[in-house]
Amino acid sequence: MPATAPPILDFSPFYGTDAQAKAKLVGDVKNCCLHNGFFQIVGHKVPAELQERTINCVKEFFALPQELKEKVHKNQTTWNRGYENLGSQILEAGTQPDQKEGFYIGEEIPTTHSYFTQKKLNSGPNQWPVGLADPSAFQSTSMEYYKAMHALARDVLVVIAQTLGLAEDYFEKGFTKDAVATLRYLHYPPQQKDGDEKLKRGIGAHTDFGSVTLLMQDEVDGLQVWEKETSEWLDVVPTKGAYVVNLGNMFMRWSNDRYISNLHRVINKSGKERYSVPFFYSGNPDYVIDCLPNCRAEGEEKKYPPITVEGAVGGSYKASYGAAEAWKKELEGKKTGGAEVKVEAIAV
Numbered sequence: 031m032p033a034t035a036p037p038i039l040d041f042s043p044f045y046g047t048d049a050q051a052k053a054k055l056v057g058d059v060k061n062c063c064l065h066n067g068f069f070q071i072v073g074h075k076v077p078a079e080l081q082e083r084t085i086n087c088v089k090e091f092f093a094l095p096q097e098l099k100e101k102v103h104k105n106q107t108t109w110n111r112g113y114e115n116l117g118s119q120i121l122e123a124g125t126q127p128d129q130k131e132g133f134y135i136g137e138e139i140p141t142t143h144s145y146f147t148q149k150k151l152n153s154g155p156n157q158w159p160v161g162l163a164d165p166s167a168f169q170s171t172s173m174e175y176y177k178a179m180h181a182l183a184r185d186v187l188v189v190i191a192q193t194l195g196l197a198e199d200y201f202e203k204g205f206t207k208d209a210v211a212t213l214r215y216l217h218y219p220p221q222q223k224d225g226d227e228k229l230k231r232g233i234g235a236h237t238d239f240g241s242v243t244l245l246m247q248d249e250v251d252g253l254q255v256w257e258k259e260t261s262e263w264l265d266v267v268p269t270k271g272a273y274v275v276n277l278g279n280m281f282m283r284w285s286n287d288r289y290i291s292n293l294h295r296v297i298n299k300s301g302k303e304r305y306s307v308p309f310f311y312s313g314n315p316d317y318v319i320d321c322l323p324n325c326r327a328e329g330e331e332k333k334y335p336p337i338t339v340e341g342a343v344g345g346s347y348k349a350s351y352g353a354a355e356a357w358k359k360e361l362e363g364k365k366t367g368g369a370e371v372k373v374e375a376i377a378v
């Protein structure tokens with residue numbers, strides 16, 4: 031059978047009473063988690079109208095004059111909220127900086143909150159742009175969508191718990207309490223059709239850092255998922271209203287590598303502007319990630335020592351920005367005849 035992009039699963043049985051349909055959903059999700067940790071869902075409860083309003087916010091923000099975007103630059107915070115220029119991150123060693131610009135949003139955490147004072151995982155106040163038609167609508171829509179993503183992530187985790195034979199509320203007992211998550215608005219300008227595919231990426235091949243990612247794509251394609259069985263990149267053709275769901279590195283570690291955090295990338299060769307909205311669910315920063323039950327055969331050792339969510343997610347994040355800085359220094363070095371800086375392989 032030819033390899034296909036992540037299957038589209040109907041999530042609606044999760045909200046219904048049909049036990050057989052629920053069991054099928056759990057079985058399908060399990061197969062995907064074992065295969066490459068990627069699936070797509072329709073039949074969720076996020077209103078299409080809210081998705082559309084959110085995508086409109088994304089487009090309006092990136093259409094702002096550059097100086098207005100830079101007024102809310104994320105470098106003005108140490109907690110990574112706000113605008114990020116094109117080319118700020120390298121997610122694939124050996125490629126040029128990623129051809130995307132972004133805007134980061136998270137929980138509105140006041141500077142008096144312990145998450146802020148203890149510098150927990152990107153926690154702090156958001157930065158909100160000015161110059162939009164209705165700045166307060168941008169803010170309220172963004173936060174409404176952010177909350178809807180939290181709810182959907184928790185529902186997906188209930189199903190994932192069941193795929194491992196765990197109680198439905200397994201993750202709700204601590205992991206999802208006061209959980210940290212990041213919503214990211216992304217814009218990928220069109221890349222030249224004859225561009226060097228090997229070196230230019232919208233986002234270089236990478237795996238995500240956290241537990242689960244929920245991605246809304248607009249109608250322009252470009253996302254590809256690595257298929258290890260056939261060694262090829264499979265296009266994830268956008269399906270209106272669907273979420274691409276994938277497991278991140280922390281979940282893979284948590285499951286003793288039973289479930290997969292898989293490589294994916296974006297190359298925007300469509301000739302059109304591409305927009306997407308990933309939501310990265312990290313979890314409670316103090317929660318300790320230690321091999322989940324039912325993830326080891328009799329007598330099999332744990333592969334990893336326990337680590338907090340903060341420890342697992344925080345480190346990978348820093349590495350990907352360090353690589354882009356190193357690349358820029360290397361260029362400068364070449365121009366001035368200075369010493370070359372080697373771009374390190376990135377552990378993401």
Ligand SMILES: O=C(O)CCC(=O)C(=O)O
Pocket residue numbers: 214216233238245247253294295296306307308
């Ligand atoms: O834009 C996309 O389709 C994918 C984005 C992504 O993989 C990421 O931000 O980690």
Ligand SMILES: [Fe+2]
Pocket residue numbers: 236237238294
């Ligand atoms: Fe990703």
